[in-house]
Amino acid sequence: MNILPANNQEWLIKKIIRKGGTISFYDYMNFVLNDPNNGYYGCGRANLGSKGDFVTSPSMSNDFALLLSKQILEWLIQVKSKLICDDKLSVLEFGAGDGSLMSGLLEYFFIYNKKILKNVCFIIIEPNKGMIEKQQKKLEKYLKLGFDIVWRSLEELEDRSLNGVVLANEVLDALPVERIINLKGKMHRQGVSTDKESGRLFFEEILITKELEKSIASAHKKLGISIPPKEAPEGWTTEWHVDDKKWLKAIYAKINNGILLVIDYAKEAKRYYSLSNSNGTLISYRNQKIIKDVLESPGYCDLTSHICIESLIYDSETTGFETIGLVKQGEALLALGLAERLFKIQNELKNDISKALSRREALLRLVDPICLGDFKWFIFSKLKNKKTKINSSCIR
Numbered sequence: 001m002n003i004l005p006a007n008n009q010e011w012l013i014k015k016i017i018r019k020g021g022t023i024s025f026y027d028y029m030n031f032v033l034n035d036p037n038n039g040y041y042g043c044g045r046a047n048l049g050s051k052g053d054f055v056t057s058p059s060m061s062n063d064f065a066l067l068l069s070k071q072i073l074e075w076l077i078q079v080k081s082k083l084i085c086d087d088k089l090s091v092l093e094f095g096a097g098d099g100s101l102m103s104g105l106l107e108y109f110f111i112y113n114k115k116i117l118k119n120v121c122f123i124i125i126e127p128n129k130g131m132i133e134k135q136q137k138k139l140e141k142y143l144k145l146g147f148d149i150v151w152r153s154l155e156e157l158e159d160r161s162l163n164g165v166v167l168a169n170e171v172l173d174a175l176p177v178e179r180i181i182n183l184k185g186k187m188h189r190q191g192v193s194t195d196k197e198s199g200r201l202f203f204e205e206i207l208i209t210k211e212l213e214k215s216i217a218s219a220h221k222k223l224g225i226s227i228p229p230k231e232a233p234e235g236w237t238t239e240w241h242v243d244d245k246k247w248l249k250a251i252y253a254k255i256n257n258g259i260l261l262v263i264d265y266a267k268e269a270k271r272y273y274s275l276s277n278s279n280g281t282l283i284s285y286r287n288q289k290i291i292k293d294v295l296e297s298p299g300y301c302d303l304t305s306h307i308c309i310e311s312l313i314y315d316s317e318t319t320g321f322e323t324i325g326l327v328k329q330g331e332a333l334l335a336l337g338l339a340e341r342l343f344k345i346q347n348e349l350k351n352d353i354s355k356a357l358s359r360r361e362a363l364l365r366l367v368d369p370i371c372l373g374d375f376k377w378f379i380f381s382k383l384k385n386k387k388t389k390i391n392s393s394c395i396r
């Protein structure tokens with residue numbers, strides 16, 4: 001049932017009515033996630049971690065950040081050695097959630113390589129004020145220690161000013177998407193309408209824009225993606241990621257020499273845009289449960305969709321990035337020493353069985369192929385010297 005909870009329907013209904021009674025799904029997703037007063041991330045309501053609405057790798061286990069740090073350090077050292085000047089390095093994180101990943105990275109460097117901390121600036125790009133507050137709280141200890149941690153908007157950074165590593169863990173899946181629906185042999189854009197009397201939200205198709213038609217035609221020409229696939233039934237629907245390319249272009253402009261690591265749920269085009277995947281990949285989460293109706297409890301749930309592997313690689317390469325590799329998270333973490341870490345935990349926590357078991361369980365979930373282990377790590381580079389070879393221990 002698409003019923004809005006009484007405590008938050010007014011703001012959204014007003015927005016929809018102001019926009020003429022129907023908004024695109026893209027606008028809906030943007031409002032319910034990013035509205036500064038009522039959006040799930042915008043107002044900081046998002047509750048990540050095993051006691052929250054859903055887990056991300058860093059919010060579930062600190063071991064994720066500690067393992068990834070090894071890879072980041074390896075990349076930083078290589079970027080530094082390729083630089084002719086003495087520029088300060090950067091580790092930039094997009095969409096830092098509750099700050100778990102950044103906190104784990106700082107902890108790793110603090111314990112294992114204090115020297116590098118003096119030469120690295122840690123930058124967070126987070127558009128949602130509510131989340132910035134959570135991140136500042138989590139990183140308080142490191143801020144007090146005087147580490148160079150700053151929050152910036154992308155526009156505030158100078159072009160070609162970044163030398164180092166850029167991270168985006170589960171950020172592209174939170175960017176608003178369009179939804180495309182096959183009706184009577186034609187593609188439409190999915191919209192969201194509201195019933196003025198009851199405040200009920202419902203899907204309503206709207207005309208597809210020229211821009212969307214162009215983008216779909218281009219995906220067909222360049223990547224052989226057919227939307228809809230042949231013999232798609234009435235109502236076949238998919239997400240269409242309209243912001244990924246813009247995001248890649250914007251970050252590309254800011255990098256001088258660097259590695260971009262995107263980690264996310266991702267599907268191959270042939271599985272994404274297939275007859276069997278007839279309702280896309282959009283999922284809503286609350287209290288560790290999947291909410292079937294993505295229009296339910298707007299602003300109180302996470303909304304997320306998979307990215308398309310070939311489209312992301314194509315968009316990155318046509319922006320100018322080189323692809324260093326694509327690896328499943330499970331394999332990447334094993335290559336970075338997850339098994340050794342598991343062994344160490346068991347030894348260190350011999351006298352605290354319950355703690356050892358919960359750390360073990362969290363580590364295994366990170367590599368479980370039907371859980372977070374199936375996430376994809378996309379590794380791209382932008383290096384002035386195109387012939388430079390970058391080693392990545394996460395790819396065996």
Ligand SMILES: C[S@@+](CC[C@H](N)C(=O)[O-])C[C@H]1O[C@@H](n2cnc3c(N)ncnc32)[C@H](O)[C@@H]1O
Binds near residue numbers: 058
């Ligand atoms: C699913 S959470 C992931 C949080 C964190 N990276 C993690 O893995 O725990 C998505 C994060 O991206 C942020 N976000 C949403 N849109 C963004 C954008 N356009 N640029 C940067 N961050 C964004 C959200 O506010 C939130 O912090």
